[in-house]
Amino acid sequence: MHNRNAIIRVAPLWVLLTILSVFGGVRAQxxxxxxxxxxxxxxxxxxxxxxxxxxxxxxxxxxxxxxxxxxxxxxxxxxxxxxxxxxxxxxxxxxxxxxxxxxxxxxxxxxxxxxPAESLEDVVVVADAETGVGSVRAGLQTITAADVSSVPVPGVSGDLASYLQSVPGVVAQGDRGGQVFVRGGAIDQNLATLDGFPIYYPFHILSFYSAFPEEVVDNADFYTAGFGASYGTRVSSVLDVSMRNGNKQRLAGSASLSPFISGVHVEGPLVKDRVSMILAVRESLVKTITPELLGQKFPYSFGDRFGKLHATLGSNHSVSLTGLYTYDRGDLAGTRLSFDGNPISEVAADTSEVSWSNALFGGHYIY
Missing domain, CATH: 2.60.40.10 (Immunoglobulins)
Known part of the structure; x- marks a missing residue:
């Protein structure tokens, strides 16, 4: 009986303290x-x-x-x-x-x-030596959009695929592949992700291009070793790509035209400072233009479409929706010629033609 009365007397005190803390926090805010x-x-x-x-x-x-x-x-x-x-x-x-x-x-x-270049002062970098196996990030290379643009490609704008081929240990199949070998590993032991979603064929058929153009790439982590179990069972490499959010302040865009691949991208706010979108479309013109320019057929066609919607819901909340579609089609046996040496435009049963595509849609909610 004594304990019950004690609880009855103490309970109002806790209620009072809770009310004071709530209203005090609101007042402080x-x-x-x-x-x-x-x-x-x-x-x-x-x-x-x-x-x-x-x-x-x-x-x-x-x-x-x-x-x-x-x-x-x-x-x-x-x-x-x-x-x-x-x-x-x-x-x-x-x-x-x-x-x-x-x-x-x-x-x-x-x-x-x-x-201005003359106003930049000397930069001295000082760091303490890190010891221990846990501090080593062997095999990791972080790539930015500026790094991608520094590598020339057969076109106007940069592409992540061309940058990867400049990394030691990475070898492409050539101009009729669509995949890369990393440190001697098999092509099916490479994993590529876009904003955390897996893409099984991220590279286009000519190997100079991928689903990651310079205009929409934010950064990428390229692991050739030392990646964790969260990436699954692949044993050769992991390419973890993060795509940019659209400009939340003003409308912007770009366009490029070249024989190999042409594209256009546009971005801007849907709700200023809160919601943005970014869209990018690329299409290869090599199959259409090269017969007229070189007099020889190049039986390759590929392209990609990317879109992302990002919204800031508060100081600690955001949501994004990402979509991607890519396609590739080509004759890996090369140009088919007739008896007199002229290219054959259409072959009814061409078993050497291959094709693949990616279709991705997903979203993230961060809080």
Whole structure:
């Protein structure tokens, strides 16, 4: 009986403390402010991993790095006067001063300009030696969109397939393959993923191109060894590709025209600062143009279509939908000629023709 009365007397105290903590948290949140925004280059491309600092009286109050959209969020900031500093290697540091009031959510759009070459100072990199087997990331190479564009291809824009062929230990089948060999492994022991979804034939038939054009690739992790069990049972290599989100601030796009492959891409906001889309379409013209230019048939046709929808639902919530379709068709035996040496445009039963395609649709919810 004594214990029961004790519980009855203590219970209202816990209820009171719970109510006070809830309303106290709401009041504290109402008295604080936040700063969010986007960091882009002069060409309106999102600048990922830029350093964003909020400074007050020469003291850093909060700091964060921009994400793949160039977005950042500094939450739970006390009212007062602050200086916002944004920096990235090779760009002029951005600075802006402002005052925050209670409950304010300030939106800042930052455009970064490349620094002149003569203004860049010497860079000294210092790091402590890491020891232990667990610290070694053997066989991993991280590839950015800038790396992809640095390798020339038979076309206008870059492609991840051409960059991979410049990596030691990677050998392509040639101009009639569609797959690569990594360190002597079989082609069926390579795994390729797009935003976490597997793609079984990611390379096009000419091997210079893949389902990952420069315009839509954010970054890629290429493992030739040391990848974990989360990637399944493949033993040769893993290509883990992350695709870009569309520009959430303004409409942008590009187009390219070449005999091997032509394409167009467009991106922009559906709801400004919240929802974006990016679309890319590429088509090979080699089968159509080469008979007129070279007088010889090249029986290859391939193309791909990519689309991604990304929405920011809050400071810690986002959702994305990704779609991809690729197709390849070609005569691996080469050009079929008649008795007098002229190319045969159509053969009724051509058993040497091969074809494959990929169709992918999926989504992610991050919280």
């Amino acid at each position: 109402a008295q604080s402010a936040s700063v969010r925004g986007f960091v882009t280059t002069e060409s309106t491309r999102p600048l990922q991993s830029a350093s964003v600092l909020l400074v007050q009286d020469n003291n850093v109050v909060a700091g964060v790095s921009t994400d793949g959209d160039g977005a950042f969020l500094l939450a739970r900031i006390l009212p007062g006067s602050y200086e916002l500093r944004v920096s990235f290697l090779g760009f002029v540091t951005y600075s802006e001063s402002f005052a925050l009031v209670a409950g304010e959510s300030r939106l800042v759009r930052v455009t970064m300009f490349e620094a």
